[in-house]
Amino acid sequence: MRLLLLLLLPLVFTFLLPAAVPAAAPPLQPGYYAKTCPNAELIVRKVMKKAMIREPRSGASVMRFQFHDCFVNGCDGSMLLDDTPNMLGEKLSLSNINSLRSYEVVDEIKEALETACPQTVSCADIIIMASRYAVALSGGPNWEVKLGRKDSLFASQADADDIMPSPRANASTLINLFAKYDLSVKDLVALSGSHSIGNGRCFSVVFRLYNQSGTGRPDPTIEPKYRQKLEKLCPLGGDGNVTGDLDFTPHLFDNQYFKDLVNGRGFLNSDETLYTYWKTREYVKRYSEDEEEFFKDFVEGMIKMGDLQSGRPGEIRKNCRVVNGGQPVAEVRERKVLSYYM
Incomplete structure (x- = not known):
């Protein structure tokens, strides 16, 4: 009997262990692209400056991307994904369709980065860098950004509608x-x-x-x-x-x-x-x-808002509007608002 218990103990502990959870995202850090794409931040600044000269409102528009991206399932570039037959993305959510514009500026930044460093800089990091330069180029503060994010494999209009506040909010x-x-x-x-x-x-x-x-x-x-x-x-x-x-x-x-x-x-x-x-x-x-x-x-x-991460699998998109391969993963319906890594 004692021998049987000893044999069963490992199985008992196996069942008691919690289900596997996604590994925490690797830590973000300044200068993340120093070796793989050393001019990444300069390229983002250059494109942002040209865009703001062409259309002054684009600075404010791009700056708001960080808030709208990071509050919905972490800073993962999900808000940049276009809708597909199998996925309603975040662009047409009530908070985004009425307040966000200048997506083409991110497209221009991504194109420039893909020319310099193919499939190296994530769209999620582009949002963080572009938001910083939108502020700095408008006369506001400049700061060192932490980078190293991956791009989401899906987007959720429902999540954006549930989370993002109304302009009527108190x-x-x-x-x-x-x-x-x-x-x-x-x-x-x-x-x-x-x-x-x-x-x-x-x-x-x-x-x-x-x-x-x-x-x-x-x-x-x-x-x-x-x-x-x-x-x-x-x-x-x-x-x-x-x-x-x-x-x-x-x-x-x-x-x-x-x-x-x-x-x-x-x-x-x-x-x-x-x-x-x-x-x-x-x-x-x-x-x-x-x-x-x-x-x-x-x-x-x-910086604190930029630290929000979901810990979910991701990639470096070649095009910020679509996942690599063209088909997003099945839309995840469960939101874990408190599961972000700060």
């Missing part, structure tokens, strides 16, 4: 969302400073002007003269695709965004609520008075 909702990724209240406010550059569409603000919270009245937190300006730009029943500046210096990355919030001139509800809500107000005030501190905290937030 500060409390945003705090809870960011907390799921171990991002603090400070990170939330600093990263919201990405709205220092770029534009928003009228459909994102019209409810604030004419029917805030179903009251049939405008949002009382909007400064009266600014509200008049918005009403002229976005009349009731007008074209929802008309765009307005997110702050008073839409092509310069600075702390004007926070100054505007303090004065009741936030374009989006999700912006102005950062000042009207007590948990976030102190950071808005601090950044409105100290641009250097805003820059420092923004960089810290971007």
